[in-house]
Amino acid sequence: MVKINVNGVDHTFDGDPNMPLxxxxxxxxxxTGTKFGCGMALCGACTxxxxxxxxxxxxxxxxxxxxxxxxxxxxxxxxGLHPLQQAWIEGxxxxxxxxxxxQIMQAISLLKSNPHPTDQQIDEAMAGNICRCGTYQRxxxxxxxxxxxxx
Amino acid sequence: MSQIExxxxxxxxxxxxxxxxxxxxxxxVPAIFSAAPLRNGMTDxxxxxxxxNVFVGIQPDGTTYIVAxxxxxxxxxxxxxxxxxxxxxxADWTRVKIDQAIGDPRYGDQNTDGSHSIRSFFDIVRExxxxxxxxxxxxxxxxxxxxxxxxxxxxxxxxxxxxGRKLSYGALxxxxxxxxxxxxxQLQLKKPxxxxxxxxxVTSYDLEKLCTGKAMYGMDARLDGMVYASIxxxxxxxxxxxxxxxxxxxxxxxxxxTVSIDPFKPPAAFQPLGGVAVIADNTWAAFxxxxxxxxxxxxxxxxxxxxxxYKKELQDTARKPAKVVRSVGDANSxxxxxxxxxxxxxxxxxxxLAHAPxxxxxxxxxxxxxxxxxxxxxxxxxxxxxxxxxxxxxxxENVICNVTLLxxxxxxxxxxxxxxxxxxxxxxxxxxxxxxxxREDDVKFDYYNAVAGMxxxxxxxxxxxxxxxxxxxxxxxxxxxxxxxAIYGDxxxxxxxxxxxxxxxxxxxxxxxPAKAHVRIGWLRSVANIYHGFGVQCFTDELAHRAQRDxxxxxxxxxxxxxxxxxxxxxxxNYGADYKTYPWETGRLRHVTDLVVExxxxxxxxxxxxxxxxxxxxxxxxTYVATVxxxxxxxxxxxxxxxxxxxLDAGLVVNPEITRAQFEGAAVFGTSIVRSGEIxxxxxxxxxxxxxxxxxARINEAPQQTNVYIVDSSAPPAGVGEPGVPPFVAAFxxxxxxxTGKRVRNLPLSSSGLFG
Numbered sequence: 035m036v037k038i039n040v041n042g043v044d045h046t047f048d049g050d051p052n053m054p055l056x057x058x059x060x061x062x063x064x065x066t067g068t069k070f071g072c073g074m075a076l077c078g079a080c081t082x083x084x085x086x087x088x089x090x091x092x093x094x095x096x097x098x099x100x101x102x103x104x105x106x107x108x109x110x111x112x113x114g115l116h117p118l119q120q121a122w123i124e125g126x127x128x129x130x131x132x133x134x135x136x137q138i139m140q141a142i143s144l145l146k147s148n149p150h151p152t153d154q155q156i157d158e159a160m161a162g163n164i165c166r167c168g169t170y171q172r173x174x175x176x177x178x179x180x181x182x183x184x185x
Numbered sequence: 186m187s188q189i190e191x192x193x194x195x196x197x198x199x200x201x202x203x204x205x206x207x208x209x210x211x212x213x214v215p216a217i218f219s220a221a222p223l224r225n226g227m228t229d230x231x232x233x234x235x236x237x238n239v240f241v242g243i244q245p246d247g248t249t250y251i252v253a254x255x256x257x258x259x260x261x262x263x264x265x266x267x268x269x270x271x272x273x274x275x276a277d278w279t280r281v282k283i284d285q286a287i288g289d290p291r292y293g294d295q296n297t298d299g300s301h302s303i304r305s306f307f308d309i310v311r312e313x314x315x316x317x318x319x320x321x322x323x324x325x326x327x328x329x330x331x332x333x334x335x336x337x338x339x340x341x342x343x344x345x346x347x348x349g350r351k352l353s354y355g356a357l358x359x360x361x362x363x364x365x366x367x368x369x370x371q372l373q374l375k376k377p378x379x380x381x382x383x384x385x386x387v388t389s390y391d392l393e394k395l396c397t398g399k400a401m402y403g404m405d406a407r408l409d410g411m412v413y414a415s416i417x418x419x420x421x422x423x424x425x426x427x428x429x430x431x432x433x434x435x436x437x438x439x440x441x442x443t444v445s446i447d448p449f450k451p452p453a454a455f456q457p458l459g460g461v462a463v464i465a466d467n468t469w470a471a472f473x474x475x476x477x478x479x480x481x482x483x484x485x486x487x488x489x490x491x492x493x494x495y496k497k498e499l500q501d502t503a504r505k506p507a508k509v510v511r512s513v514g515d516a517n518s519x520x521x522x523x524x525x526x527x528x529x530x531x532x533x534x535x536x537x538l539a540h541a542p543x544x545x546x547x548x549x550x551x552x553x554x555x556x557x558x559x560x561x562x563x564x565x566x567x568x569x570x571x572x573x574x575x576x577x578x579x580x581x582e583n584v585i586c587n588v589t590l591l592x593x594x595x596x597x598x599x600x601x602x603x604x605x606x607x608x609x610x611x612x613x614x615x616x617x618x619x620x621x622x623x624r625e626d627d628v629k630f631d632y633y634n635a636v637a638g639m640x641x642x643x644x645x646x647x648x649x650x651x652x653x654x655x656x657x658x659x660x661x662x663x664x665x666x667x668x669x670x671a672i673y674g675d676x677x678x679x680x681x682x683x684x685x686x687x688x689x690x691x692x693x694x695x696x697x698x699p700a701k702a703h704v705r706i707g708w709l710r711s712v713a714n715i716y717h718g719f720g721v722q723c724f725t726d727e728l729a730h731r732a733q734r735d736x737x738x739x740x741x742x743x744x745x746x747x748x749x750x751x752x753x754x755x756x757x758x759n760y761g762a763d764y765k766t767y768p769w770e771t772g773r774l775r776h777v778t779d780l781v782v783e784x785x786x787x788x789x790x791x792x793x794x795x796x797x798x799x800x801x802x803x804x805x806x807x808t809y810v811a812t813v814x815x816x817x818x819x820x821x822x823x824x825x826x827x828x829x830x831x832x833l834d835a836g837l838v839v840n841p842e843i844t845r846a847q848f849e850g851a852a853v854f855g856t857s858i859v860r861s862g863e864i865x866x867x868x869x870x871x872x873x874x875x876x877x878x879x880x881x882a883r884i885n886e887a888p889q890q891t892n893v894y895i896v897d898s899s900a901p902p903a904g905v906g907e908p909g910v911p912p913f914v915a916a917f918x919x920x921x922x923x924x925t926g927k928r929v930r931n932l933p934l935s936s937s938g939l940f941g
Contacts, residue, residue: 049438049439049467050438050439050469050470050473053467053469053470054469057467057468057469060405060468061413061467061468061469062467064407066398066401066404066405066407067397067398067399068398069402069404069543069544069592070404070468070545070621071543071544071545071624072624072875072876073472073623073624073875074624074875074876074877076624076875076876076877077543077624077876079543106398107397107398108397108398110397110398111397115393115396115397119396119397122396123388123392123393123396126388126389126392126842126846127396128259128389128392128395128396129259129260129261129846129847129850130257130258130259130542130543130544130590130591130592130593130594131259131391131394131395131396131400131590131592132402132404132542132543132544132592132593133543133592134395134396135398138396153889156884157884157885158885160884161883161884161885162883163883163884164543164876164881164883165543165853165884166541166542166543166593166595166854166881167259167543167593167850167853168849168850168851168852168853168854168856168882168887169846169849169850170853170882170883170884170887171849171887171888171889171890171891172846172849173884174884
């Protein structure tokens with residue numbers, strides 16, 4: 035039995051404790067905003083927060099997330115859009131949008147640790163998040179736009 | 186069930202639109218406007234045997250429903266085409282709700298590929314919107330007892346100018362439903378100056394959902410009582426199961442059972458590949474169970490496929506005379522008689538490429554009472570109906586294909602083998618089944634963009650300009666998935682930047698040699714233009730440098746004076762477009778080249794060691810594009826792309842901001858092709874598996890800034906999703922040469938041996 039807190043709600047899970055958090059969120063809790071892209075922490079589509087820090091949920095066993103507080107895209111902007119989401123919309127960032135939950139979760143984590151990143155720091159922090167549509171220059175712009183507004 | 190209802194649309198329109206609502210079906214053939222009146226159009230449309238294509242419905246509260254019948258994979262077509270209709274309707278976009286169509290032939294073509302959604306449906310949806318507006322005006326005129334000619338519209342409202350009276354579209358919905366549908370000749374389309382949205386554009390209808398995790402993709406579809414399936418496919422194309430030991434798989438917690446899927450009967454087309462499915466409570470359990478399967482395979486004849494050997498064969502074939510697809514003058518005689526010192530030869534190569542959309546293949550299907558309902562991220566819902574019909578032996582109309590949002594497509598999701606798998610399994614199991622491919626499945630079992638070998642030979646004059654030009658390509662054709670014996674390029678794909686090589690030269694020979702496919706070949710964003718554009722535009726750059734001339738000026742010299750290319754005696758399908766409407770005009774290619782030269786500041790940007798500029802120009806999907814790429818390469822061979830400039834003439838552009846985004850994305854897509862895109866095979870088995878060994882461009886590797894310049898044009902609209910890729914690929918490689926003196930003839934860079 036694993037106890038886990040997701041988006042402020044306590045849950046217990048009596049399934050395979052090795053199940054990656056990604057599939058627990060998606061298949062068991064029905065929180066499908068977090069995406070499956072590679073299963074090997076290579077693409078970042080599955081990015082969520084554990085105690086405010088971006089992690090790849092596809093390689094994080096549920097058991098390893100047991101003591102932390104997990105936050106997913108569904109909990110971002112529930113009380114009005116997050117400034118990064120606003121910047122994403124203003125900058126017309128998404129194309130297909132599939133990777134963007136992960137991109138936004140990664141960007142929130144970046145600005146938390148570095149509120150005014152340089153272009154190079156943005157690239158370093160976001161290099162783990164693939165966007166096959168190729169929205170990178172808009173992602174960079176949106177992060178800078180949000181940073182200027184002092185997220 | 187609540188989640189599925191978000192993507193289930195079949196009953197949606199019918200339920201929302203009561204009998205009092207104005208519902209209008211547009212027909213694929215616009216002439217149908219002269220046919221029997223469409224009243225209460227939903228019913229009429231359901232009965233129609235000639236394919237209606239778009240619906241617009243207006244509710245008494247003014248809410249306007251516009252059906253998107255094309256698939257949304259990131260190009261915002263689900264927004265842009267309804268936007269065109271809304272413009273002619275003079276509708277208030279904020280009151281428009283978009284409804285995604287199911288697969289149904291009444292919409293006409295629904296295969297969202299080939300960058301043709303706007304071009305093929307622009308006129309049709311305009312007529313549909315204009316027709317609805319006409320009926321609303323008639324209804325208002327009747328109520329006011331004034332001539333309709335005294336009435337006009339103003340954003341969701343009919344206005345009688347003389348008296349100042351106004352009636353909203355919603356208030357008119359019931360009475361407009363009783364008006365006869367106008368004949369096409371009665372329609373008054375807006376003049377371009379009156380357009381509210383066309384040419385100005387809006388952002389994606391789904392934008393906020395895409396930023397909040399609320400957008401529904403195929404991966405997110407759920408049904409009560411569904412099980413999850415993960416399928417072990419034959420590792421070699423065409424392989425079969427010899428024996429299966431599933432004992433250990435069945436011990437995995439959550440695994441229910443395993444199910445064998447029959448191998449396809451050649452040709453493969455869109456049939457399931459066959460294999461063993463592990464059925465489980467959740468995706469993870471299905472994946473884990475699959476790892477425990479022990480399967481003996483009968484690999485079949487493709488077991489001998491080795492991509493390194495195959496490359497040599499392609500190149501050998503490319504060196505030999507082959508089938509001539511277009512000829513000008515007598516290139517072969519001219520080449521034989523030219524002195525060796527004036528002869529230039531080069532060989533180019535592009536490997537198999539995988540699509541790798543961010544959302545792997547996935548589909549949910551429920552077989553019940555002889556009918557199948559699926560929810561799938563598909564570019565091609567009618568092909569879903571067709572393949573499931575044939576796999577299950579049920580009529581096509583008993584296959585309901587709900588189209589979800591697509592997490593990328595790039596052509597892969599036009600081939601619905603994965604959807605058929607879900608349907609086959611659901612029938613076998615008697616319950617809803619969701620098939621989820623891993624990334625490894627996606628990379629190993631793709632319909633790859635063809636591997637291509639190309640041979641070029643030119644004889645040049647004293648100024649370095651070709652007097653004779655030979656180009657020969659060899660690639661396994663896409664048609665091989667439909668006819669396993671196909672070995673030559675088919676006219677539609679040869680027409681992609683090969684048959685239509687545009688240079689004004691006295692002697693040209695354009696040839697194509699044979700190649701047998703050992704994997705499934707398929708369409709990938711810009712398709713054959715990828716290798717054809719790369720070969721032609723890089724060989725041009727080679728000749729420019731040999732002649733010590735400016736590559737841009739040399740390119741313009743070869744394109745020649747503005748003229749319309751004559752394909753009267755050549756098979757040239759022109760992307761399925763009428764040649765009179767969409768002729769190949771070299772003046773437009775010149776213009777975008779001039780424009781990108783100007784905007785990029787080409788004249789002042791001289792290449793130096795480690796810092797180079799390259800240019801290329803290419804027409805594809807009826808759109809003319811020229812691109813300048815700037816690269817920096819350090820001593821370690823690390824490459825940066827600080828800037829890309831790209832100019833395009835796509836005729837009339839409906840949504841400029843979305844178009845810019847498509848060309849920005851195309852540069853990133855092209856970056857992946859040049860840097861690292863390569864699928865290889867040994868003993869018939871694909872060697873790559875995931876983003877570690879099939880890398881795609883990341884933020885730090887992609888162009889830092891892509892500037893897009895759209896030519897203001899009133900020519901008929903052309904494609905914007907794909908045409909950015911080919912000239913970028915060539916310009917990038919030409920920039921690398923300018924920076925290093927190293928010519929990239931074999932893609933990708935990662936295995937070219939040129940750097941590090």
